[in-house]
Amino acid sequence: MTASTTRRTTGLRSRTAAVGAIAVAGALLLTSCGDQTKNKDNGSDSTKANSAPLAGKLPASIRDKGVINVGSDIAYAPVEYKDESGKVVGIDLDVAAAMGEQLGVEFEFQNATFDTLIGGLAAKRYDIAMSAMTDTKDRQEGIDSDTGKKVGAGVDFVDYFTAGVSLYTNKGDDQGIKTWDDLCGKTIAVQRNTFSHDLAKEQATKCKKDKKDELKIEDFATNPEAETRMRSKGADVVSADYPVAAYSVKTSGGGKYFEIVGDQVEAGPYGIAVAKENTELRDALQAAVQAIIDNGEYEKIIKKWGVEDGAVTEAKINGGS
Known part of the structure; x- marks a missing residue:
């Protein structure tokens, strides 16, 4: 879970590595x-x-x-x-x-x-x-x-x-989202007090400053709760660290539930x-x-x-x- 920070850069970094789902003993x-x-x-x-x-x-x-x-x-x-x-x-x-x-x-x-x-x-x-x-x-x-x-x-x-941060949506319903600037007028679900939460708050401020439609933020104690909210159509998009987003896209519903939209940002x-x-x-x-x-x-x-x-x-x- 990326850390809370006010930093926001304009550079985007794309990664293509798939995340495996191999369980280890514990x-x-x-x-x-x-x-x-x-x-x-x-x-x-x-x-x-x-x-x-x-x-x-x-x-x-x-x-x-x-x-x-x-x-x-x-x-x-x-x-x-x-x-x-x-x-x-x-x-x-x-x-x-x-x-x-x-x-x-x-x-x-x-x-x-x-x-x-x-x-x-x-x-x-x-x-x-x-x-x-x-x-x-x-x-x-x-x-x-x-x-x-x-x-x-x-x-x-x-x-x-x-790791960086990614956006993902319900599969086949990307809402036209490719970048964070496309989130104005949408509802995003995030895990509370994570870097994704901070980025969402910064984008909401930017939407308001640019006099665009409001970005609504719903925050949850865990990332699975945010995903459940999106699955129920209560949110348009979820943001999480790239490995987590990629894993959810690969495994949730056998790969049928979600898709990543746009590029990864803010690698740290x-x-x-x-x-x-x-x-x-x-x-x-x-x-x-x-x-x-x-x-x-x-x-x-x-x-x-x-x-x-x-x-x-x-x-x-x-x-x-």
Whole structure:
């Protein structure tokens, strides 16, 4: 889910990579905190930690417990979602599992709504947030993009993927939409507090300034809810990150429900969010991402999910703008 920001560029970038629908194994645990997924254990915690090449980079508290708690909105296929058997799977799960092999720990994913993840980090409910969250300056600095006011300490990001934003409609009913400027007079459904939500608000302002018909915005807690609204004809179009839009187009109704319209815009990095004070954990995560890039595991994961166009070659810290 791309991050909230006031940035809007005019450049468009088109990508053609199809998104695969391959499920990966994960064990789903139900707890009072919500859904949790603990990546596959390949041995005792002590043996794994002792043999892991980057275990020494972790804070002692995390190394000792052998677990990194991850806040995530598990309703964003193919990045993280539940497969037909109820297991939590996706790109982020695979990347985290590969990182865990480097660090000697398990990544446990806990389900939460997207707009509560950074607050959860501040409240120490999670060690990190990993949920298709775009790294931007506003999030780094704790700025509310709507008001421009500082609302928190901000977070640091370890970047691991790149994605833009797409528009999609009911199949065979594109409403004449090719660009964001075609949205005036339409109704758009988006997930709340995402970059798509911000782009919709900016476009609504632009429609008004240009004295065109109003762009109506309906926001929802999850992207599937936005899609359901469009399917019921309550909205004309949905916006989401390109991998998510492409996956929905490929899989929903066996590929019969939706179609992407126009080109992808606003490509930016996905980042693993870490509280500002947790610099040791941040640096350990950066080392782990870079290690799986260098050893080829990252490339295997990206190819498996058919999202090669979003691959990165360097695990940057706070590389977003």
